[in-house]
Amino acid sequence: MGRVTIADVAKRAGVSLASTSRALNGQVASAATVEKVRAAAAELGYIPDSAARSLRTRRTGQLAFAVADIGNPVYVEMMREIESVVAAEDYRLVVSRTGDADATVDLVRDLNRGYVDGLILSPLRVTDALVTALEASTVPAVVIGRLPDGAGVDTVMADSEGGVALAVEHLVTGGARRIAFLNGPADTTPGRFRHAGFLRAVAERNDLVSAEYSAEDFTIEAGYAAASAMFDSAEDPWDAVIAVNDLVGIGIMHAAATRGLTVPTDLAVVGIDNTSLTEVSHPGLTSVDLGSTRRGRKAAQLLLARMEDPELAPRAVRVPPSLQVRGSTTAQPSSVSRFASGEGRPR
Amino acid sequence: MGRVTIADVAKRAGVSLASTSRALNGQVASAATVEKVRAAAAELGYIPDSAARSLRTRRTGQLAFAVADIGNPVYVEMMREIESVVAAEDYRLVVSRTGDADATVDLVRDLNRGYVDGLILSPLRVTDALVTALEASTVPAVVIGRLPDGAGVDTVMADSEGGVALAVEHLVTGGARRIAFLNGPADTTPGRFRHAGFLRAVAERNDLVSAEYSAEDFTIEAGYAAASAMFDSAEDPWDAVIAVNDLVGIGIMHAAATRGLTVPTDLAVVGIDNTSLTEVSHPGLTSVDLGSTRRGRKAAQLLLARMEDPELAPRAVRVPPSLQVRGSTTAQPSSVSRFASGEGRPR
DNA sequence: ATGAAAGCGCTAACAC
């Protein structure tokens, strides 16, 4: 026997095709019909066909999540949260890589194939073409990141500036006066805004010495290489370094260890994103929490809301930052794991 | 204007609908027709509809990857590799959680909705119902893990036994005689086979003292808790502990640090999976590499091959293990990062 | 090489 279709079920149940569809989908139908159809469907092992239903309803039950690198823990954490929110509404999640700027635009254009009902996108670089494509898209999209003011697209933003300010403040309180910022690629959204936050926070005080360095990528390896170069180039040692993200921060800690520098006494290190890596490193990495899981959740909720009502005015949600202090900036708790107390990272 | 369909393109190009389809899909068509159709499609911004095409062709261009927890780095690494292999063939990747055993079976049954062309599944627990569902599935599936002998399903297996033997051998060479195994849930595939490997490796020598403990989950937290309990219960200290995976291994290192035990001198620790976490911890975590990325790649290749030719006899591929030695078992390299030398983890 | 027409499996008007 081939595929069991709704027609087979209808015949078996002795009712019309339409009634079968209605009964199966909880539309108006008499109890008797529902019963007959249910039984017939169960006997035949009927399973509705996605493609046929999608063609008819113009809905797929799928959402896409697109990021530059699914290997980065911060995206993994977002994805996990997004998956759990949308799965509760019976949506499946399709993962895509954004690739370069052109590929990202292609990805957005491709939405018009109708293979998903919505998109959550966290682009590393935002181009005009991307904004245009997003605004023109018939498929709802929400962006985790920063778009130009007035872009007609739902966005969920982190408060990078505020977050970095928390880090600077914390370091200064701990006695640091010479503070460096180790950026990633400066032409990216995180690179730009996190750096800007650093500049502003430093400018608000006049007793700080600061400088910026930059890693070629948002990875441990690139962080290690850039930190090594930084150590070579600086005449006087830095009191502290703020990394553009946790991966780069870990790279800095490795480089420091290689030089025989002790963290935090010789050098304090702060990461950004507060990923689970911060608790694996030793000492633990103090990190700015930009609310990745909350941003993921918010993005999913915004998307679901927009799909519900496409006429909604575009919204921009900003998630507040916080600072998670660990051993990389304060000597006390460095040898005692937080697992001892049973407290976890905020979820 | 609404959706641009192939009919619009046909009209614009002045040829029939059928010719338009053929021209667009590289079927037989005169150069002139192709040219006209191409131009018309470009002018109108035609984008083919996925659902309609899928309904007709019975293909979706999608593959599913299902695991227990997309947060576990080992699955992330597999997913990354799988995505890159299948994206090269223009497949999209749908991620799903396996959930409990029943949910896993439901997931496999649901394949018959036809929303994907194939599935890569890495189940934590394998039930008879799951094997039956897999064998009955009309949609090709490949399992990363262990199935009962003779199951008619493509599988990619790790050599857990061989891998754990490498770890034991390495520890013994380093002078360890009292070696514990810290398992995860014993009723899971990894729990069962990794433990079995330990038992066999230990049994092959008569100069070892050993014992098994077990964490409630494959996580850092559970590893920490179980290691703490282990430290409490053991009369004499262990020379070394082999963890069921890297996460549990990291948990052990945390617990050791909390007790004031120095790794590797007081206690050597070995993880399994050789995830990127092994390079974040300090000292680096020696780990058994079970070839997660290779398994991912192999699984993707097997799946693509089976979709190409469904008549293929089921295959079982076994990926060889290796051991990656780091500071958690040997004192020398513990303070110098591997990033100094520029060498990376095997890919 | 091209066109006419059927039909993939389903849902949604519409009439009863």
Next chain:
DNA sequence: GTGTTAGCGCTTTCAT
């Protein structure tokens, strides 16, 4: 409440 029918957008016979 139920049945008949049209049609979602596309690919693929089957003629020509």
